[in-house]
Amino acid sequence: MKYVDEFRDPRVISRVAREIARTVDPARRYRVMEVCGGHTHSIYRHGLRDVLPENIELIHGPGCPVCVLPTGRVDDGLTIADRDDTILTCFGDMMRVPGTKGTPLELKARGADIRMVYSPLDALKLAQQNPRKHVCFFSIGFETTAPSTALTILRAQALGVTNFSVFCNHVTIVPAMRAILDSPDMRIDGFVGPGHVSSITGCRPYEFIARDYGKPVVVSGFEPLDILESILMIVHQLHANEAKVENQYKRIVPWEGNVPALRAMLQVFELRPYFEWRGLGFISQSALAIRAELSAFDAERIFDIPGVRVTDPRGAQCGEVLKGVLKPPQCKLFATECNPEHPVGALMVSSEGACAAYYRYAMRAAVET
Amino acid sequence: MTVVHSARKTPRFADTQIEMAHGAGGLASRRLVEGLIAPYFSNPILQAYTDAATLSVGGKKIATTADGFVVSPLRFPGGSIGELAVNGTLNDLAVSAAKPLALMTTLILEAGLPAGTLETEIESMAIAARKAGVTIVGGDTKVVEHGKADGMYVTTFGIGELDERVTLDPATIRPGDKILLSGAIGAHGITILLARGELDLQADLVSDTRSVWPLVSALVEECAPGLRWMRDPTRGGVATSLNELVREVSDCGIAIFEECIPMHDAVRGACELLGLDPLHIANEGQFLAVVAPEYADAALAAVRGVAGGEGAVYVGEARAEPKRCVIGVNGYGGTRVIDMLVGDPLPRIC
Numbered sequence: 001m002k003y004v005d006e007f008r009d010p011r012v013i014s015r016v017a018r019e020i021a022r023t024v025d026p027a028r029r030y031r032v033m034e035v036c037g038g039h040t041h042s043i044y045r046h047g048l049r050d051v052l053p054e055n056i057e058l059i060h061g062p063g064c065p066v067c068v069l070p071t072g073r074v075d076d077g078l079t080i081a082d083r084d085d086t087i088l089t090c091f092g093d094m095m096r097v098p099g100t101k102g103t104p105l106e107l108k109a110r111g112a113d114i115r116m117v118y119s120p121l122d123a124l125k126l127a128q129q130n131p132r133k134h135v136c137f138f139s140i141g142f143e144t145t146a147p148s149t150a151l152t153i154l155r156a157q158a159l160g161v162t163n164f165s166v167f168c169n170h171v172t173i174v175p176a177m178r179a180i181l182d183s184p185d186m187r188i189d190g191f192v193g194p195g196h197v198s199s200i201t202g203c204r205p206y207e208f209i210a211r212d213y214g215k216p217v218v219v220s221g222f223e224p225l226d227i228l229e230s231i232l233m234i235v236h237q238l239h240a241n242e243a244k245v246e247n248q249y250k251r252i253v254p255w256e257g258n259v260p261a262l263r264a265m266l267q268v269f270e271l272r273p274y275f276e277w278r279g280l281g282f283i284s285q286s287a288l289a290i291r292a293e294l295s296a297f298d299a300e301r302i303f304d305i306p307g308v309r310v311t312d313p314r315g316a317q318c319g320e321v322l323k324g325v326l327k328p329p330q331c332k333l334f335a336t337e338c339n340p341e342h343p344v345g346a347l348m349v350s351s352e353g354a355c356a357a358y359y360r361y362a363m364r365a366a367v368e369t
Numbered sequence: 370m371t372v373v374h375s376a377r378k379t380p381r382f383a384d385t386q387i388e389m390a391h392g393a394g395g396l397a398s399r400r401l402v403e404g405l406i407a408p409y410f411s412n413p414i415l416q417a418y419t420d421a422a423t424l425s426v427g428g429k430k431i432a433t434t435a436d437g438f439v440v441s442p443l444r445f446p447g448g449s450i451g452e453l454a455v456n457g458t459l460n461d462l463a464v465s466a467a468k469p470l471a472l473m474t475t476l477i478l479e480a481g482l483p484a485g486t487l488e489t490e491i492e493s494m495a496i497a498a499r500k501a502g503v504t505i506v507g508g509d510t511k512v513v514e515h516g517k518a519d520g521m522y523v524t525t526f527g528i529g530e531l532d533e534r535v536t537l538d539p540a541t542i543r544p545g546d547k548i549l550l551s552g553a554i555g556a557h558g559i560t561i562l563l564a565r566g567e568l569d570l571q572a573d574l575v576s577d578t579r580s581v582w583p584l585v586s587a588l589v590e591e592c593a594p595g596l597r598w599m600r601d602p603t604r605g606g607v608a609t610s611l612n613e614l615v616r617e618v619s620d621c622g623i624a625i626f627e628e629c630i631p632m633h634d635a636v637r638g639a640c641e642l643l644g645l646d647p648l649h650i651a652n653e654g655q656f657l658a659v660v661a662p663e664y665a666d667a668a669l670a671a672v673r674g675v676a677g678g679e680g681a682v683y684v685g686e687a688r689a690e691p692k693r694c695v696i697g698v699n700g701y702g703g704t705r706v707i708d709m710l711v712g713d714p715l716p717r718i719c
Contacts, residue, residue, distance in 0.1 A: 001637060010628070010700025017701065047703025096712055105712075109388045118568060224703070340711040341396055351644065360708045 007223030037064030037352025059324030060354035074099035120152035127164035147261035150268035175286035202257025279319030394604020395710030432467035447575025451490035455497035467529030534593035539617035552680035555636035558650035572635035577654035591671035595664025608648035
C-alpha cells in the first residue's frame with residue numbers, strides 16, 4: 001500500500017532505531033512529548049517503545065479530541081438528543097464518551113435518536129433526507145476536523161437548509177501546548193509536533209515554542225518511520241543546543257498550511273474567550289465558536305443548552321496524565337475502575353487516548369513495572 | 370503495579386441494559402454469557418465455552434451447535450443470510466472436528482417481506498447444504514409485525530459426528546506449537562461494512578463465507594494427533610478467538626507475527642482508513658488451528674492441498690512468555706498486546 005508500506009519497512013525502521021541508539025547520550029534523559037493522540041496510538045500499535053533506548057521517555061500529550069472534552073460539554077450535547085424532533089449525530093469516537101447520564105451509545109440503546117457519521121457532510125445529508133427533523137452535528141476535534149465542519153455550515157447556508165445545526169466543540173492545539181509549557185510541573189525537552197493539525201495550520205504557529213521556551217518541535221507523520229525520524233531530529237537539535245521548528249511530514253504538511261481551509265475556518269468561526277479542557281482547566285482563546293452571522297446553524301443559540309459543569313470523577317487523574325506528570329498506570333483508577341469497556345475518564349475511551357492505548361497495547365509493560 | 374488477569378473470574382453481569390456491544394462477539398458478549406446466562410444453566414458441557422457442545426449418545430460422541438443470523442443487508446457481495454446461516458453452523462461443527470450431518474432452521478419473518486426474497490434465501494440455504502453434503506431436516510417458521518425484524522432472521526441447529534481421533538484441548542498447548550490460519554482475514558466484516566452503504570467507499574471485495582469442513586477434514590486426516598485446538602474467528606475476529614484461547618491454556622501465551630497475517634489489500638486499506646484493527650474484523654470462511662510442531666509441515670500441506678486452502682499460513686506460535694496473553698510481533702521486534710474486541714468496532718476520527 002503506497003505511503004504506508006515504505007514507512008513500515010522493518011529494515012529501514014531498524015536502521016533508524018539503531019541510529020537513535022548510537023546517537024543518544026546514555027548519561028542523559030530525553031523527555032519527548034508526542035502532542036497528537038494519533039502519534040500515541042501509532043507508538044503503541046507499532047511497538048515503538050521496544051526499539052527506543054530506555055532513556056528516551058515518551059510523554060503523551062493532549063492531542064486527542066474526545067479526551068480533552070469535559071464531561072459537562074458531553075452532557076450539554078446530549079440534552080439535544082432528549083428532544084423527540086431531533087437527530088443528534090457525532091463521530092464514532094464520541095459514541096462511547098461517558099456523560100453523567102451515560103454514553104451516547106447507552107442513550108441510543110434507550111431509544112434516543114443518536115447516529116454515528118463519518119463526516120459532517122453526512123449529517124447535512126441526513127438533514128436533507130429528514131426535513132421534519134432537526135439534525136444536529138456534535139462537532140469535536142482540532143484544526144484537523146474544524147475545516148470540514150466550517151465547509152459543511154457554508155454548504156448548509158448555500159443550500160438554504162434550515163433544519164441543520166452544529167454543537168461546536170472545536171479546539172485549537174497551540175493554546176493547550178502553551179498551557180502545558182507554562183505548567184509548573186512541566187518537564188519536557190522537545191515535542192513531536194502535530195501532523196494532521198499542521199496540514200491545516202502549517203508550522204509557523206509553533207515557532208514561539210522554539211523561540212520563547214527553547215524547545216525543539218518536529219512536526220511528524222504517523223507511521224513508525226515518521227515518528228522515529230522525528231525523535232532522532234529532536235535528539236540532534238538537543239545535542240546541538242538548538243531549538244527550532246522542523247517539518248518531518250513534508251509529504252503532507254506545507255510550511256504555510258492549507259490557506260483555503262484556514263479561510264473557511266475564519267469565515268465560520270471566531271475564538272471563544274475561554275473554554276474548559278478536561279484535565280487542563282479553562283484555557284483562554286483555545287476554542288472556536290460559530291460566528292453570530294451564522295447563528296442559524298449554531299446549536300448553542302438554537303437550543304437551550306444548560307451549560308453543565310461537572311468535576312472530574314473522584315480519583316481520576318486525567319489531568320496529570322494529560323500533562324505528562326503521571327504515566328497512565330500510575331493513575332489510581334487505571335485498569336481497575338477505569339478500563340476500555342467502562343471508561344471513567346475520556347483518556348480511556350478513544351484508541352488515541354493515552355490510557356486506552358496503554359491499556360490495549362502495553363498491559364504487559366504495566367504488569368512488569 | 371499489578372494488573373489482574375481476568376482469566377477464570379466470572380463476575381455477575383452488572384450492566385443495566387443490553388447494548389449492541391453485547392452482540393459484537395467481544396468482551397461484552399463474553400461477560401453477558403458468562404455472567405448472566407451460564408450461571409443459570411450451569412453445567413460442564415456449557416461452561417467449556419466451545420463452538421459446539423459434545424454429547425455422548427449410546428457410546429457415540431456427537432457435536433451439537435446452535436446459531437443465530439441477523440445480518441443486514443440480507444444480501445451482500447459473496448453471500449447472503451441464508452448461505453451464511455448454513456455455512457456458519459457447519460463451521461462451528463467443523464472446528465470441533467465434527468463431520469456435519471444435519472441441520473434444522475427456524476425462520477423469523479417480518480410481515481411485508483417479499484416472498485421472492487424469502488425464496489432466494491431458502492434456495493441459498495439449500496445450495497449451501499447440498500454443497501456440504503448435509504440435509505436440513507426440520508425447523509420452525511414464525512412471522513412478526515412489520516418493523517419488528519429486519520426482513521428476516523435465521524436461527525439454526527446443527528449436529529455432527531465427532532472424529533474420535535482428535536482431542537481438542539487448550540490445556541495441551543505447549544510453547545513451540547504453531548498457529549495455522551486457513552487464509553486471508555477480514556473479508557466478511559469489511560464487505561458487510563461497505564455493503565451497508567454508509568461509507569462512500571467501494572472495494573472489489575466479497576465475503577469469505579464458505580464451509581471450512583473440506584479444509585478441516587483434510588487436516589484431521591493427515592495429523593489428528595497433532596491438533597490441539599481449532600476455532601472459526603467470526604465476530605470479534607482472530608484477536609478475540611486467540612484471546613479466548615489464552616484464557617484456557619495452562620502455561621504459555623500466543624505470539625502473532627503481524628507481517629505474516631494474510632489479508633486482501635481492500636481489507637487492509639479500509640482498516641487503515643477507518644482506524645480498525647483487521648484482527649478484530651469478522652470472518653465467515655476461515656479457521657485457526659494450533660498444531661504440534663512435529664506435525665507443522667504435514668498440516669500446512671494438508672490444508673493447502675484442498676481447493677480454497679492455498680492461502681493457508683502459519684501466523685504465530687505458542688510461547689512460554691508472556692503467559693496467557695496474545696502479543697503481536699512485527700518485523701523490527703516491536704511488540705504490542707492484542708486485546709479482545711471492546712465494544713463495536715467504531716472508527717477513529719483522525
